[in-house]
Amino acid sequence: MAEAESLAVTRRWLPEALMTLAVWGSALLVAGIFLWLLGDLLWRGAGHLSWSFLFSSPLNAGRAGGIAPILVSTLLILGVAVAAAVPLGLATAVLLAEFLSSHSRFGRLVGLSLDVLAGVPSIVFGLFGNAFFSIFLGLGFSILSGGLTLACMVLPILVRTAEAALRAVPDDWRLAGAALGLSRTAALRHILLPAASSGLVAGLLLGVGRAMAETAALIFTSGYVDRMPSSLFDSGRALSVHIYDLSMNVAGGDGNAYASALVLIGLLILINGTSLWLAEHWLNRRILTP
Amino acid sequence: MTQAFDRHTLFFPETDGEAYTLGPLQSGPLCCVPEPLIRVTNLSVSYGNHPALKDVTLDIYRGCITALIGPSGCGKTSFLSVLNRLTDMIPGCRVEGGIRIGGQDILAPRLDVSALRREVSMIFQKPNPFPLSIRRNIEMPLREHGMKKRADLDEKLERVLTDVGLWAEVKDRLDKPALALSGGQQQRLCIARALALEPSVLLMDEPCSALDPLSSGVVEDLIGRLKGRYTVVIVTHNLAQARRIANYAAFFWLRERVGTLVEFGQCRQIFEAPAHDLTAAYVNGARG
Ligand SMILES: Nc1ncnc2c1ncn2[C@@H]1O[C@H](COP(=O)(O)OP(=O)(O)OP(=O)(O)O)[C@@H](O)[C@H]1O
Ligand SMILES: [Mg+2]
Secondary structure: OHHHHHHHHHHOHHHHHHHHHHHHHHHHHHHHHHHHHHHHHHHHHHHHOOHHHHHOOEEHHHOEEOOHHHHHHHHHHHHHHHHHHHHHHHHHHHHHHHHOOOOOHHHHHHHHHHHHHHHOOHHHHHHHHHHHHHHHOOOOOOHHHHHHHHHHHHHHHHHHHHHHHHHOOOHHHHHHHHHOOOOHHHHHHHHHHHHHHHHHHHHHHHHHHHHHHOOHHHHOOOOOOOOOOOOOOOOOOOHHHHHHHHHHOOOOOHHHHHHHHHHHHHHHHHHHHHHHHHHHHHHOOOOOOO | OOEOOOHHHHHOOOOOOOOOOOOOHHHOOOOOOOOEEEEEEEEEEEEOOEEEEEEEEEEEEOOOEEEEEOOOOOOHHHHHHHHOOHHHHOOOEEEEEEEEEOOEEOOOOOEOHHHHHHHEEEEOOOOOOOOOEHHHHHHHHHHHOOOOOHHHHHHHHHHHHHHOOOHHHHOOOOOOEHHHOOHHHHHHHHHHHHHHOOOOEEEEEOOOOOOOHHHHHHHHHHHHHHEOOEEEEEEOOOHHHHHHHOOEEEEEEEEOOEEEEEEEEEHHHHHHOOOOHHHHHHHHHHHO
16 A cells, blocks of 8 residues: 555656645745845835834925825825725625525625626726716815725625625524524624624725725825825825825835835734734624633 | 514413412422413425425423424424524525414514514524623623613523523633533523523423433433423434423324324323324334
8 A cells, every 4th residue: 555655656756746846936936026025115115214204294296205194195095995885895794694695686696796896997996986976976086085986996805705704603603693582683793793803804904905005096086185184075195196106207206105115014014913903802802712 | 563472471371370380490390281382283394395394283281391203304393493483594484384372373474583582492402602701691692682780680690500500510610601611511501591581482402412421411301300390392312311301292204205293192102102103113113
């Protein structure tokens, strides 16, 4: 038996070796690309980073000065997007996972349209947002338009991940809840949503990441005014738009572009950390597993 | 408008309620006043186009333990889940016939199902405590049903855990996860959780079959002690167990792949003098 196996292995060692090489090679390549990118950013951007970079306004089209108004606009846009997309996304996911059977025609229709939406290029969302929020609803180039456009864009990710997270919660608890006469709302509030919270947060983070990285959809909606916004109806420049502008349109803006990119990555890491911490200590604080 | 589910008629249907005592758990009357609480007439259940249960007519007596026995797939679980309308949760499940509990038609489309399920509680084969602390497993449903006072909740917690013989085992770890308990303890916790809502009927779907023999024995003793105070309907594949604890037994069988009730009667009669050949074959075959 052992002999036969070793024979088989010797005869097939070449494909095995190639396979191993390919798997490890790809993994290393991916890790390498990421590290190289990060190293490059640090190498070129770290020198430009300072507290005053974070807390002052850009000068000379961003070549000098800092990114304070841009940071504020970015957070506002993100806030609007999350505030609009999370309740809507969660409600849709609850409908799909808890109230419609997986064979329901309406459910499948909603799912299908979400999957199509997820594949739509962001520039199309930008044009849609411009036509709908900026022009039709009269919001103009504003943080509100930009945030709502991003909300539409991340909605499919949010709904699909939240739906999957809810479906992963065992049916036993739904049955137990129903058998105790609990309403669906009570079961959702006390058991299902808390038990799914880590999946829900993972989905939110995917959405936030996508939103933070978005440029095309924002150029047409929130615009690229780099002044400090005074309300949600002002135009505001997001970090990603700022990076794009500095690296494409502003000669001599590279240093600050790299520094801004570092800030963007730092912000993402910060948001990830906080959300995971919140999920652990607050959202599901009553959920206890051995 | 949903139709209110009247608890009072469950405790005291047509009679004046004198004949029947609601004593403390341990000292309930050993046998029961044969007075039907649940009347099932011509009940049929089907899933989509597949009939699972056909034409079942049977009475379930107040304060007694009724055991449902029969081979796999003959519709015992389906029968139980109709009694508290858990079948509502299965898409495509159709129920025909009549079920009256304490005189009320529980198949009425507008019935307040949540109130029904508080009265007619279900214990599942696989213990299914919530992923919460032991305390919150019992308190959460109580709070949802309107009991808010700390003192009431604490008193209730201790009483039901004592009733199921779990208090001594868990009183020092009430805030620890319920899922860390052993299988037998989890099942007793589920029973305590159901008892906390003060149901009058307990439906139990093979409550011991996922447990080791020792825990199974403990749960069985517990069920035996529920006799008198609760009306219990229990599905079991363990015929010896059915014989030990039940007052009445109903034997289900598959005819042309559809479940039917073959024989219903006092437990002793079903096991010792079955009227039907199929019953005789089943109880003897399964014993040997
Ligand atoms: N949710 C469901 N959807 C479709 N068919 C079902 C469903 N539940 C049960 N059935 C069918 O109904 C029939 C009776 O099933 P049921 O679970 O009531 O039997 P049972 O007597 O409890 O069996 P067991 O002893 O194995 O638990 C079976 O043929 C089963 O395939
Ligand atoms: Mg069953």
